[in-house]
């Protein structure tokens with residue numbers, strides 16, 4: 229997609245299904261990159277700003293069903309608030325922004341996840357994404373077989389949201405959706421075996437980010 233952002237920082241997103249280790253890696257990477265002297269902003273979607281967190285509550289824990297278009301636009305509305313209030317200002321300062329989920333999650337969950345009738349949803353998401361007009365420089369896709377991710381989730385515990393509680397077939401489609409996304413945009417989306425030990429995975433991700441930071445500064449000289 230040709231919508232690369234032109235800010236001076238670097239916008240990195242973590243993607244994948246539930247329980248693959250995104251938040252664990254986001255924290256480890258934030259510490260490692262701060263130790264290297266970077267300003268790091270760690271955030272997540274849906275959420276990241278007070279307004280977007282309020283929308284998150286509605287999307288994940290609201291009692292009422294939303295129409296599919298309203299649900300997609302809810303994620304997009306939260307994203308706009310997050311971009312305007314937190315991500316863009318941080319990038320302008322030159323920070324590295326690490327965001328747990330972004331547009332690819334909308335495609336995977338609200339698009340591929342639904343199965344039947346997905347084509348019109350994917351098309352709608354594509355248009356909305358174009359309107360939002362902001363793309364990550366780099367996306368790290370964490371890959372763990374669903375059965376292992378489920379075992380991790382069981383261990384982690386916590387509240388079950390609207391999406392986590394969906395049938396297994398939904399999660400299978402989400403996972404296949406992420407595969408399709410990675411194939412369609414290999415320059416931006418890089419896949420990692422996230423079944424490995426967290427420290428070893430962090431080192432692989434860190435190498436990829438540092439490569440991207442170096443390329444980004446070379447591009448600006």
Ligand SMILES: Nc1ncnc2c1ncn2[C@@H]1O[C@H](COP(=O)(O)OP(=O)(O)O)[C@@H](O)[C@H]1O
Pocket residue numbers: 245246247248249250251252253380381383384422423424425426427429
């Ligand atoms: N590489 C790993 N190996 C084993 N367990 C992990 C690993 N990474 C994370 N976990 C554990 O798996 C659970 C889910 O991880 P989390 O980072 O919350 O995933 P996500 O943010 O993708 O839902 C947590 O209990 C976490 O401690």
Ligand SMILES: Cc1cn([C@H]2C[C@H](O)[C@@H](COP(=O)(O)OP(=O)(O)O)O2)c(=O)[nH]c1=O
Pocket residue numbers: 245246247250251272273274288303329330331333334335337338389391392
């Ligand atoms: C950003 C985003 C998230 N989601 C879903 C994916 C997750 O089930 C949920 C966020 O849950 P969260 O607990 O933050 O993440 P995780 O389960 O990975 O630890 O919202 C969408 O369906 N669409 C989106 O655009």
